Amino acid sequence: MFDPIADEFDVDQTLDRGAAARAAENAAQVELILVALHYADLNAVVQPPPGGEIVPGIERLRVFGGEGCPPLAEFCAMEFGGRLGMSHGAAAAYLGEALALRHRFPKTFAQVLAGKAEPWRARQVARACLSLSLVAAGIVDDRVSGIINKVTPARLGRIVAAAKMQADPEKAKADAELFARQRGVWLGRANEHGTKSVIARTAAGDANRLDAAVEELAEILALCGDTDSHQQRRAKALGLLADPAAALELRSHGRRKAARSTSSAAGPASPVRPVDPGDTKLNAPAEAIAEASTDANANVSASASASASACATVDASARADGDTSADGGACADANVSRGGRPDADLSASRHVGADPQLAARGQSKELEDDLHEDGVDEDSEDSEDGVDEDVSLDRLLADIKYRSARRAPHTVYVHITDTALAAGEGVARVEGIGPMLVSQLKELIAHEHVVLKPVIDLREQISVDAYEAPQRIREWIKLRYPTPMVPWATTETTLSTDLDHVRPFTKNGPPGQTSTTNLSPVTRLPHNAKTHGGWRNTLLPDGSIEWISPRGARYLVDHTGTQYLGQVDLATGVFTASRPPPSVTLRLAEGS
Known part of the structure; x- marks a missing residue:
């Protein structure tokens, strides 16, 4: 029974109660680690397959905690995680950390x-050193065991990183080389407000150049009337770089606007000098101009160290203005050409400052030279592309993006009710993003060339006779089940997710066994556990799945998540309520 905090507690008594609760929490974590170790000891063997035949996907022994840890039966993590409300991946990691x-x-x-180190800190150390040898792990153990509870988590992480390098310098060097080969760009999960994070790991020089390009476009947006905060404009600028042609056109527009502002501030413009037919500079062959421009825009990335790298996270949400320069920036490498001539490098060598008029004041001569080179007359009423210089920012971006040459196809699945569609407000769900306000759909697909496809009716039943599911069934399953239908799933269903025949497929069986009424998306380990490990599942009429583990634990998986239903006596099939936890605390055996 929970003992509520007494209203008459003073500050000291309340803090004492909090400290006691924290101590109880740590004690519970220690007990859970001991439970995990005892469970691991009970699952250190794998039963041989019937007939002794080794087939792909069969259960095997696997080391979860690193060198020096005993191997465990691979499927045991699924049973452990199911009862503790974890995914099988999280359960395997927990068992490995306890063993380590x-x-x-x-x-x-x-x-x-002894209660002198918080369990979660110790698990953090074990997780960070998973790839170290047993000897190197011992060196780290000597280094951190006495201070693990005396420093902040961030400092502990730095100490562990330094200890890992000292314990195994060759491994640290190999890890650095491996890390350089693991550069890439990933999309994070969307939040409920329709924003995503872009996570990039790239060479430090490329990250700095991208940061300069983002900054320049952000200042151009401000020059064109965008009143959002600096970081909000940087997020928009990153989105613009996804369409290099549009970014290039906006950059040219902004430079013309800056030059016009400079001319206005300086007074009446000087008369335009008549063109002299004999002026060889003005009549230089186009090939020579292109060659000079190409030379001026030579690739500068070679100067960046090949081993230098940066890991950055760029949040595309609307954040408060703040300095994130320490985090670097995401990566985009693009050689953009326009009109047959390479344009100026988007990642400009100069860094436009926070003052929107800096380009106009400090770089007017450079802008003027560039504009003459581009053949742009800054005294004309309209720009060369027909965009009014004084048009609103929304209209400007719409015009630029509509004319953009980029037409990369991308499919967006939107789940929306007819009521919300008619009213133009409400909540929609977008595959890969999650819930969004209907009003935000404009932000998602604005200025794109949209091709509407027929609505996929999820009430329709599709079936084929072959074992492999065709693309149209995979698409139906992906839309019907956003996450795999396994206990405590954490990933999203994709077109490549395993599809499980809930009623096993049989050769020469009835037609239509591969159908939307008999397929369920599953991750690979649960799929193997069902095929070879004694797990069973049943597809219920409402589309939910009931799973029963080899030990009789029942789980109901539906669109709301996972629910543990209790135990089934496998011998009699009688359902029993969940057994209460034992009251005796497990202790380590002598010598463990």
Whole structure:
């Protein structure tokens, strides 16, 4: 029974109660680690397959905690995670961390058992050193065991990183080389407000150049009337770089606007000098201009160190204005050409400052030269592309993006009710993003060339006779089940997710066995556990899935998530309520 906090507690008594609660939490975490170790000891063997035949996907022994840890039966993580409300991946990681503490970090583990080190900190150390050898892990153990509870988590992370390098310098060098080969760009998960993070790992020089390009476009947006904060404009600028032609055109427009502002501030413009037919400079061959421009825009990335890298996270949401320069920027490499001539490098060598008029004041001569080189007359009423210089920002971006040459196809699945569609307000769900306000759909697909496809009716049943599911069935399953239908799933269903025949497919069986009424998306380990590990599932009429583990644990998986239903006596099939947890605390065996 929960003991509520007494209203008459003063500040000191309330803090004492909080400290006691934290101590109880740590004690519970220690007990859970001991439970995990005991469970691991009970699952250190794999039953041989019937007939002794080894087939792909069969259960095997697997080391979860690193060198020096005993191997475990691979499917045991699914049973452990199911009862503790974890995905099988999180359960495998937890079991591995517990085993690593016992077998690779004995001094740190002793501190945990003595109540001198918080268990989550110790698990953090074990997780960070998973790839180290047993000897190197021992060196880290010596270094951190006495201070693990005395420093902040951030400092502990730095100490562990330094200790790893000292313990195994060759491994640290190999890891650095591996990290350089693991550069890439990833999309994070969308939040409920329709924003996503872009995560990039790239060479430091490329990151700096992208940061300069983003900054320049952000200042051009301000020059064109965007009143959002600096970071909001940087987020918009990153989105513009996804369409290089549009970004290039906006940049040219902004430079013309800056030059016009400079001319206005300086007074009446000087008379335009008549063109002299004999002026060889003005009549230089186009090939020579292109060659000179190409030379001026030579690739400068070669000067960046090949080994230098930067990891950055760019949040595309509307954030408060703040300095994020320490985090670097995401990466985009693009060689953009227009009119047959390479234009100026988007990642300009100069960095436009926070003052929107800096380009006009400090770089007017450079702008003027560039504009003459581009053949642009800054005294004309309209720009060369027909965009009115004084048009609103929204109209400007719409015109630029509409004329953009980029037409990369991209499919967007939108789930929306007829009521919300008619009213233009309400909530829609977008695949890969999540819930969005209907009004935000304009932001998602604005200025794109939209091709509407027929609505996929999820009430329609599709079936084929072959074992493999065709693309149209995979698409139906992806839309019907946004996440895999396994206990405590954490990933999203994709077109490549495993599809499980809930009623097993049989050769020479009835037609239509591969159908939307008999397929369920599953991740690979649960799929193998059902095929080879004794797990069973049943597709219910409402589309939910009931799973039963080899030990009789029942789980209901539906669109709301996972629910543990209790136990089934496998011998009799009788359902029993969940057994209460034992009251006796597990202790380590002598010598463990």
